[in-house]
Amino acid sequence: MRYLVLLRGNQPAEQPPAELMDAIMKLGEEATQAGAMLDNAGLAPSAMGARVELSGGSLDIVDGPFTESKEYISYALYQVKSKEEAVEWARRFMHLHQEHWPAWEGESLVLKVFGPEDFAPPA
Amino acid sequence: MSADVHRSIEALWRIESGRLIAGLARVTGDVGAAEELAQDALVVALEQWPRTGVPPNPAGWLMTTAKNRAVDLARRRRTYQRKIVAVGRDLESRQHDGESGIDDALDDHIGDDLLRLIFTACHPSLSMESRVALTLRCLGGLSTTQIARAFLIPEQTAAQRIVRAKRTLLRNEVAFELPTRAEMDDRLAAVMEVVYLVFNEGYTATAGESWMRPELCEEALRLARILAALVPDRPEVHGFAALLEFQASRIPARTTPSGEPILLPDQDRRLWDRLLIRRGLDSLARAERLASAPTRAGAPPAALGPYCLQAAIAACHATAVRAEDTDWQRIAALYDVLRHVWSTPVVELNRAVAVARAYGPEKGLAIVDGLVADGALGGYAQLAAVRGDLLEQLERWNEAAAAFTQAAAETRNGREREVFLDRAARLT
Numbered sequence: 001m002r003y004l005v006l007l008r009g010n011q012p013a014e015q016p017p018a019e020l021m022d023a024i025m026k027l028g029e030e031a032t033q034a035g036a037m038l039d040n041a042g043l044a045p046s047a048m049g050a051r052v053e054l055s056g057g058s059l060d061i062v063d064g065p066f067t068e069s070k071e072y073i074s075y076a077l078y079q080v081k082s083k084e085e086a087v088e089w090a091r092r093f094m095h096l097h098q099e100h101w102p103a104w105e106g107e108s109l110v111l112k113v114f115g116p117e118d119f120a121p122p123a
Numbered sequence: 124m125s126a127d128v129h130r131s132i133e134a135l136w137r138i139e140s141g142r143l144i145a146g147l148a149r150v151t152g153d154v155g156a157a158e159e160l161a162q163d164a165l166v167v168a169l170e171q172w173p174r175t176g177v178p179p180n181p182a183g184w185l186m187t188t189a190k191n192r193a194v195d196l197a198r199r200r201r202t203y204q205r206k207i208v209a210v211g212r213d214l215e216s217r218q219h220d221g222e223s224g225i226d227d228a229l230d231d232h233i234g235d236d237l238l239r240l241i242f243t244a245c246h247p248s249l250s251m252e253s254r255v256a257l258t259l260r261c262l263g264g265l266s267t268t269q270i271a272r273a274f275l276i277p278e279q280t281a282a283q284r285i286v287r288a289k290r291t292l293l294r295n296e297v298a299f300e301l302p303t304r305a306e307m308d309d310r311l312a313a314v315m316e317v318v319y320l321v322f323n324e325g326y327t328a329t330a331g332e333s334w335m336r337p338e339l340c341e342e343a344l345r346l347a348r349i350l351a352a353l354v355p356d357r358p359e360v361h362g363f364a365a366l367l368e369f370q371a372s373r374i375p376a377r378t379t380p381s382g383e384p385i386l387l388p389d390q391d392r393r394l395w396d397r398l399l400i401r402r403g404l405d406s407l408a409r410a411e412r413l414a415s416a417p418t419r420a421g422a423p424p425a426a427l428g429p430y431c432l433q434a435a436i437a438a439c440h441a442t443a444v445r446a447e448d449t450d451w452q453r454i455a456a457l458y459d460v461l462r463h464v465w466s467t468p469v470v471e472l473n474r475a476v477a478v479a480r481a482y483g484p485e486k487g488l489a490i491v492d493g494l495v496a497d498g499a500l501g502g503y504a505q506l507a508a509v510r511g512d513l514l515e516q517l518e519r520w521n522e523a524a525a526a527f528t529q530a531a532a533e534t535r536n537g538r539e540r541e542v543f544l545d546r547a548a549r550l551t
Contacts, residue, residue, distance in 0.1 A: 032352050
């Protein structure tokens with residue numbers, strides 16, 4: 001089964017410390033080496049994006065930045081056997097932030113991707 | 124709450140067990156002992172963590188526990204003495220560095236250790252069944268129960284295969300080491316053979332047989348990806364991973380809701396997993412780049428091996444939006460190369476199909492008739508079926524009907540028999 005992990009948080013003024021970026025890369029390598037990492041990438045600030053809204057029956061296109069909500073910072077798609085496995089990878093990821101950049105605050109959303117296991121008849 | 128911790132431990136086990144066993148095997152020199160020590164540590168974790176909570180560094184905890192366990196055992200079981208003394212010595216020297224010393228040492232060795240574990244679990248001196256069981260146990264972190272269920276065998280049988288595997292490794296004094304450069308190609312081939320077997324076990328099962336089966340494909344794919352990450356300089360390893368990614372990409376389209384198989388030309392390609400196709404194409408590109416990279420002076424350029432070629436063929440299907448868009452000429456050309464590095468009658472039959480699609484049924488039939496004359500595929504229903512299909516295209520109705528009738532007689536698959544009989548009936 002697949003889980004999408006979305007990192008969300010405030011966009012601080014300063015750059016993340018180099019040790020954090022190194023540690024994140026290393027964790028990514030570990031997940032790849034474990035055959036669990038399917039895809040991952042950093043997400044540009046919302047200033048470089050847009051939003052297409054549907055509300056009150058009408059479509060509206062709004063250019064970023066979107067200051068009223070947290071910024072999406074990165075995504076990772078994992079192939080795992082259980083939700084707990086995905087949560088563990090996300091926990092390790094957040095732990096690196098805790099270790100190397102404790103002042104920063106944010107969250108990792110762990111979202112299940114619908115797959116055949118959700119539609120198959122029960123065993 | 125205890126059920127949650129249980130599931131967390133299972134998840135951790137899946138992530139860490141391979142590395143744990145690999146690290147212990149390096150110290151003890153014995154995969155069997157390492158696997159048992161790892162299991163012991165898991166038992167302790169299952170006992171303690173529901174009470175104490177999951178420790179902040181679970182991998183380190185498991186490793187330390189396993190090693191302490193080993194030292195305990197040495198005090199009671201003299202047979203492990205030599206190995207356990209090694210563990211004890213290792214443990215002591217690490218403790219001088221403090222806990223971070225353990226982690227650093229683990230990290231330095233881990234890729235290497237995992238690779239050694241993979242090669243050892245797939246050692247040629249083991250029977251294929253033993254290799255599969257030991258690999259799934261040590262690298263997949265599967266329990267005996269899960270392995271038994273996956274292969275539809277009694278738990279006793281699965282357990283026996285693992286026990287026999289460990290015994291054989293000991294008896295043959297198989298060292299926990301990497302193959303030499305000269306051995307590397309053959310040993311890699313042995314590993315890929317095991318992984319491919321696991322994949323096909325899951326791939327060819329129809330829905331309803333066993334719920335574990337799709338998980339076998341996932342497990343095999345994971346092992347293929349791990350291998351590619353650990354042995355990144357070999358084109359065949361990336362070709363192999365690519366092949367599995369392509370085949371796995373078609374799984375959502377391969378069966379009807381009632382579990383009947385749907386052949387490639389008839390599959391709804393919108394259901395193909397595009398992420399896996401992209402990963403397959405990336406892996407294949409990597410393989411091709413490696414194969415065409417400049418080599419040391421005097422060394423011949425690396426040819427694309429059988430897995431790379433099969434992956435390239437699969438890529439042709441994967442990139443065809445509709446069946447009609449398939450580049451059959453390219454596929455025929457690839458089969459032409461494949462039969463030189465992997466000369467089997469089945470490859471030749473597949474080539475015949477591709478040649479027929481690319482250049483007309485007459486040309487395909489020539490190859491098929493050559494196979495019939497050879498006699499190597501005597502009794503193989505697909506040969507007769509392909510022959511029937513080509514004869515039908517050439518409007519040689521009676522011969523085509525005879526071929527389909529023969530195919531119906533030769534197949535052991537009930538559904539297939541009906542299809543062949545139906546095709547014969549339509550021609551008479």
